[in-house]
Amino acid sequence: MSLTDLARPGAAPRATLDRALTNPTSLALARERIGLITEAARRAASYVAGARHRPIAPDPEAVAALDAFRRPLQDGPRDAREVLVELDTLGSPATVAQAQGRFFGFVNGGVDNAAGAAALLAGQWDQNPALPVMSPVASTLDEVAAGWVLDLLSLPPTATATFTPGATLANLTGILAGRDALLTRAGWSVNADGLFGAPALRVITGEEVHVSALKALRLAGLGVDRIERVPTDATGAIDAARFPTDTDHLTLVVLQAGNVNTGASDPFEAIIPGVRERGGWVHIDGAFGLWAAASPLLRHQVAGAALADSWGTDAHKWLNVPYDSGIAIVRERADLERTTAMSAAYVASGDARPLMSLGLQMSQRARGIETWAMLASNGRSGVADLIDRTCARARLFASLLCDAGVEVLAPVALNQVMVAFGSAPGGRGDDAVTAAVIEAAQREGTMWAGGTVWKGRPAMRISVSDQATTEDDVRASVAALLECWEAVRA
Known part of the structure; x- marks a missing residue:
């Protein structure tokens, strides 16, 4: 109810409203909240200013200090400012500096400036966009951002995109929609x-299917032991010549845009048309790789992705939107709503986009706001530049390490680099040496990269997903890696 409504006959008398607005307790609470928000913003800015000048991983002392949080809950309240000070004093030093240009682990994105600032404001808005009436602004920005995402990814404009906590839930949404659609066509109602x-x-699926897609299939009741896995080529993409040609109307296919180790994508144009012609459903797990479609230089790597029935991707990876933000996309809205729609008298809605009926959540964070801010700030060319720039940084990584005698295990398709360190420059990677270099680099602190296994061999995976990564960051990281390698060999 608006202030104007309150002043109308039959509503709360103006004097009553005035008393509510000037109540000393209410004013004190408002002043405290405003002061805390200002102090939190100041501390957040101080953290960002110093993060680039500290080791990427926290030191052991900072981690040990976290034990101070492990205490029984006290009986009475504490001053909120005191809690904020404790959080910053103990918490900030124990963070991993993931958004400062030299964190290359787990395909983690950084923080776009506009999206990060929007997150601060939206956090205080505290909107629940389950229904448009609950938050017109959050619902509008969600709708606009979803449309822009479809446009950037060159997906059907009539498809429905909805924000989720991450790609795992986005994959689950698409897989559930596919499961229910296939069974409905076969005369069975899951509902x-x-x-x-x-x-x-x-x-x-392919042999290189990501674990998040496997988790989604398991949650959908489609048992991972029953999955048929098609052999992949040297890049980790499905070998189209070995893909089954006898799929039918009860077949669910999960393909991949962006192998988590190599960045390679499955051959969509060679697989999808036949599956769909025979009545099957194709879902694409494109957590980060689907964003190659936003780059005129790289979109050929995901050619044919738009032919699928559903897609899952992330905004918090390559798009550099703050956590958490995934995106589920389904070609036909009726197929999505069959799985996700809900109704009750107290939440009845005739709105065009009731988000509670387009996803797995009812109450939810207004995730579309940060994506809207990122896209509104960067535009089409800015997103393409982000994709192209980070891929160029990955190629620089591979080139510099290769020149130094490090074994590069696969061609760099997008923003992923895999290397193994040998007992001597130019030699084949040695498992023990590679593991030791990874540990030494994480401890040294200039950069952070994690380990993986590729074709049965341990490797270091370097994922360049942060918009803040510069050429200088790459060169400094390579220099640190080579020093660690030399120390391990010594």
């Missing part, structure tokens, strides 16, 4: 009868 006695679905 009415569940999965007991339902026709069996055939599930096909």
